[in-house]
Amino acid sequence: MKSKFRIRYIALIAALCLLSVTMSGCLNINQSGYEFKGGITPPTVVSNLMQNGPVILFITQNNCPDCEQARPLIANLQSQYNGTNVTFVNFNINDNSTSQNVAKAYGVTATPTTVVLRKDGSAAIFVGVFDPGTVKSAIDDARSTY
Amino acid sequence: MQLNPDEERVDEVAKGLAARQEKFGKRYCPCRIITGDTEEDRKIICPCIYHEEELKEHGMCHCKLFITKKQ
Numbered sequence: 337m338k339s340k341f342r343i344r345y346i347a348l349i350a351a352l353c354l355l356s357v358t359m360s361g362c363l364n365i366n367q368s369g370y371e372f373k374g375g376i377t378p379p380t381v382v383s384n385l386m387q388n389g390p391v392i393l394f395i396t397q398n399n400c401p402d403c404e405q406a407r408p409l410i411a412n413l414q415s416q417y418n419g420t421n422v423t424f425v426n427f428n429i430n431d432n433s434t435s436q437n438v439a440k441a442y443g444v445t446a447t448p449t450t451v452v453l454r455k456d457g458s459a460a461i462f463v464g465v466f467d468p469g470t471v472k473s474a475i476d477d478a479r480s481t482y
Numbered sequence: 483m484q485l486n487p488d489e490e491r492v493d494e495v496a497k498g499l500a501a502r503q504e505k506f507g508k509r510y511c512p513c514r515i516i517t518g519d520t521e522e523d524r525k526i527i528c529p530c531i532y533h534e535e536e537l538k539e540h541g542m543c544h545c546k547l548f549i550t551k552k553q
Contacts, residue, residue, distance in 0.1 A: 399498035399512045
């Protein structure tokens with residue numbers, strides 16, 4: 337009787353573990369606090385860059401104090417990935433319509449917005465001044481898809 | 483809510499608001515994107531419609547001009 341109960345208990349725990357793994361896989365959520373969302377078609381300018389490796393979009397605009405605050409953070413991350421297959425691209429929406437189209441494609445409503453793209457086009461989107469450690473984890477995650 | 487006691491931040495945001503007032507005729511939040519749709523953009527005239535929720539959630543608005551009032 338006791339062993340029957342034990343087997344049921346183990347089966348229940350195993351089922352819960354399986355469910356948890358499956359759920360996190362479906363939603364692409366991990367414990368680092370970012371989420372890759374699919375269903376966004378990258379604009380051509382971005383998809384061309386995605387051929388060789390992950391792409392990081394840094395979307396800013398003029399007169400945005402947080403954009404200036406985040407600029408050295410993105411520069412620092414960029415220097416950490418020098419010589420790798422990671423591409424960093426700055427888009428200032430005041431510069432041209434291409435930047436505006438990229439911002440629109442990723443539903444950007446506030447700046448700075450940093451977008452990390454995986455090979456399948458799914459995107460982790462960070463609005464505001466980001467935590468460099470979290471973005472770095474997302475970039476490493478994206479690299480693992482290539 | 484109250485103004486951010488960080489004067490440098492307030493100054494930066496004020497400059498952004500002034501630049502937008504000059505260019506667009508309205509004090510649009512400097513960290514939000516102007517769509518060109520007058521009705522839609524009305525939402526981001528400072529203080530924007532998002533500020534209350536942001537103050538509740540993060541203790542400050544996205545531009546960090548306003549913060550939750552300290553008791």
